[in-house]
Amino acid sequence: MAFITRCCTSALPSRRLLVWLLTCCLGLVGVARAENAELAALRVERADDGLFLTARVDFRLSPVVEDALHKGIAVHFVAEAEVMRERWYWYDQKAASAHRYMRVAYQPLTRRWRLNTSSEPLVNAGLGVSLAQNYDSLEEVIAAVQRIGRWKIAEPAELSGSGRHMLRFRFRLDGSQLPRTLQLGSVGQPDWVVSVERRIDLTQELGR
Template identity: 25%
Template sequence: MTVSFTRSFASIARRSRAALLALLLAVASLPALGDGRISYAEIVPSEEGYVVNADIDLALNPRLADAVSRGVSLYFTADFVIERDRWYWLDEVVAERSLDFRLSYHAISRSYRLSVGNFHQSFDTLDAAVRTMLRIRSWQIVPIDALESGVSYNAALKFQFDTSLLPKPFQVTAIGSRDWNLGTDWLHWTFLAGGGR
């Protein structure tokens, strides 16, 4: 009985190691985010609060352009974080915000539509819609009194294509495919509240 149990345990351990190795190889072979980058970002005070302005340098590849032209809606997300350094503990997260974009094509009107929340805008070309999406302007992130004037904060911004909102067949296709893995790395910078970047 002990010999049988030992053989069974050794067999399970061998299969577990093989499965773990296969998983590690699969993760290692996943492509990195697309060649996008955030070329400009700033936080500025306004009457209502602090706002983010950013320019994202990113291009849709032919597969995504073809998908949206055939009626598949594409979803993108801009993620933003403000943190304050703390010497005695982890940094304090002051604000976390996400801005969601939906890019779609309407065959009847032959126009591309960019939706940001409840705001919708139509464009004659896909290029014009994408250019508008990649220029974030006056995105309010925190009220003016949420940041202490004269204090330095850390900001981070990232922009990426969200495959989780695609129809299920496209989600399966997107796994491990470089064509469906589009976005930027985090851009980090420090800014002084009450002043410019």
């Protein structure tokens, strides 16, 4: 009898550990994951001409990133939206995807900040077709980066068909666009990490 009591007692930590691991796993499959950023608002709207997303991402740049910006190094941000259609018989199908590329740079001659926004990647060699806006301060331009207003992420035809639709939204600082020498020093450094992700049941959200 004493042996049985000791055995059950020793099993308690293992059971608690199992419960803790399961809780962590459930947390990883939750609706949101963030690093150095917070998704303060996320709203989707379905209209006759497509699906639109509005969001606000709150984050604060580290002193290292601010110093790089003031030295004339452009910093890139990327917003990604992906609509998936669930299929019980196979892998989920990608119904639609959209990207929003943003480039923040300081203009020494005018002492102003420029934000270029495009649906295509922005490279230093050429900004291509992009919307350019100027701001008087770093705070103002970052506030503009943090707000995404009525961004079209899917066409009406892409949302047709049966089945549940899921939305994956991600916002991040794109370190791959930094100068090569700076990339080597910034890889894995928390000062250069700005990332937030959320997944929502789009069918349920639009059905409210």
